[in-house]
Amino acid sequence: MSEKQYSLSQLGWKAFFNQQLSLEELEQSNPYRITQVFRNRLQIWGESGELDVSLAQFPNLQTSTIGDWLLMPNEPSFAPRLLEPLSCFQRKSPGSNTNQLIASNVDTAFIVSSFNHDFNLSRIERYLALTKEAQVDAVLVLTKADLVDQEVQQTYLDQLHDLQSQLVVLCINANQSEDCKQLEGWCGVGQTCVLLGSSGVGKTTITNSLCTTSEKTATIREDDSKGRHTTTGRSLFFTQAGGLLLDCPGMRELQLTDCEEGVKAVFDDIQQLATKCKFADCEHQSEPQCAVQKAIQSGELEQRRLINFQKMLREQARNSMTIAQSHQKDREFGQLIKSSLDAKRNMRNS
Ligand SMILES: Nc1nc2c(ncn2[C@@H]2O[C@H](COP(=O)(O)OP(=O)(O)O)[C@@H](O)[C@H]2O)c(=O)[nH]1
Ligand SMILES: [Mg+2]
Ligand SMILES: [Zn+2]
Incomplete structure (x- = not known):
């Protein structure tokens, strides 16, 4: 436990977060930043020092991560609110x-x-x-x-x-x-x-x-x-x-998800070349007049980069879809449970 106190700006507070606060929240709560994540609890820092928050008490914080900002209500039984992150x-x-x-x-x-x-x-x-x-x-x-x-x-x-x-x-x-x-x-x-x-x-x-x-x-x-x-x-x-x-501890497996923009930005040179391919949907394999293949042949572009670009695009698309489908299944299952509970309740009440 440290005695030290930090201002919100020292803790990384930015104007972007102010925009998310209502007047009421400004008066009745204080911002805290998540500085440590444990299995069952979070350690958070605000202007008045550090606090521990139990994840069991506030399950809405399960979707938070290190670096996030929370609004902690002055009334301790009220749930904290997770602010939208900048990144x-x-x-x-x-x-x-x-x-x-x-x-x-x-x-x-x-x-x-x-x-x-x-x-x-x-x-x-x-x-x-x-x-x-x-x-x-x-x-x-x-x-x-x-x-x-x-x-x-x-x-x-x-x-x-x-x-x-x-x-x-x-x-x-x-x-x-x-x-x-x-x-x-x-x-x-x-x-x-x-x-x-x-x-x-x-x-x-x-x-x-x-x-x-x-x-x-x-x-x-x-x-x-x-x-x-x-x-x-x-x-x-x-x-x-x-x-x-x-x-961050070493990540042995770094599988991309929802990262299409990021991948395309890193391979901007290939994206630029692709605009010069004969076919708009060119896959840069064996299509005629493929500007990307031409750049590889002339040594302007490394073949490895094209292979990695296509691999990462496919990977993030596959992962994003799998995760979306699995959420959908969870939602459908949740709805099934809810409708069967509703049916039971209706039977009891009829
Ligand atoms: N010679 C040398 N050893 C280094 C250097 N950086 C890290 N090490 C050593 O590599 C090992 C792993 O470093 P560590 O910081 O634990 O890596 P981490 O797993 O990325 O956190 C340690 O024995 C370090 O002393 C460096 O620049 N030069
Ligand atoms: Mg380490
Ligand atoms: Zn092409």
Whole structure:
């Protein structure tokens, strides 16, 4: 428990949220930000400090995620209201037909990859699609620069060249605090950043460097049901530069859902080329006068990029449809239960 108090703007409050408040809500409730997510409860921060909220007491908060803003009514028995986020990252939950929220109200995403076998252009494109869809700025952070020589680094950087022309790329040794300081420009007061990337690339090392232990909003451990300590890994920490940072645990499986705009934005070059194909519905396979295939043959476009583009488009369409169908089935099942309960009630009352 920390004694420290933060203003709403230090916690990342923006004018966009003010617009969502009624006069009554302004008088009778206070905004709080979700800074830690546990299995059964949330830790939230507001101007008067931190609070714990039970998810069992307020099931409407099950659809919230770290970084979201809540309105907590002064009357404690009233339910909190979840405010609409400015941005939200989501993926398809591994092993279930639902969307899983990763984080809300993020300003900058650091896509972290290391200069070794983890470096994978197609995976970076996947993270870029996610950030584009969420309309969040992306900064690519390449760690373990100390383990490869300049020449090797350059070959990696050359590969990145075609990915996105305005992409900011930082090369760091995450074990050097001076190197990590390069990220601080994005982590100023009122800013919220997230670290995305596979396990082992250096996200926690960066977090520890940018955040002082005393500034951490809380410890990241809680007892699990068996009395062991488990790390939830879902905490927003204050950086020394005054902003908030979320260290997302490595996502072994990052399946895209509802991400068509994001994918298309990352592959804008292919979209542009496609406008010059002879057929409007060209699939860029073996159609005549295909501008995309022509660009591949001339070396202007990498074949891998076309393959990844089409794969990611198909994947997000398939996942979005599966999730929508599964919601529809749930709704139909709910209606079936409701109508059978109604029928029973009518029988009893007749
Ligand atoms: N040499 C070197 N080791 C690093 C660097 N970044 C991270 N590591 C090491 O890689 C391991 C995994 O780092 P960690 O921060 O836990 O990765 P995370 O899983 O992304 O949170 C640790 O042993 C770090 O010390 C780096 O830039 N250079
Ligand atoms: Mg980690
Ligand atoms: Zn084509």
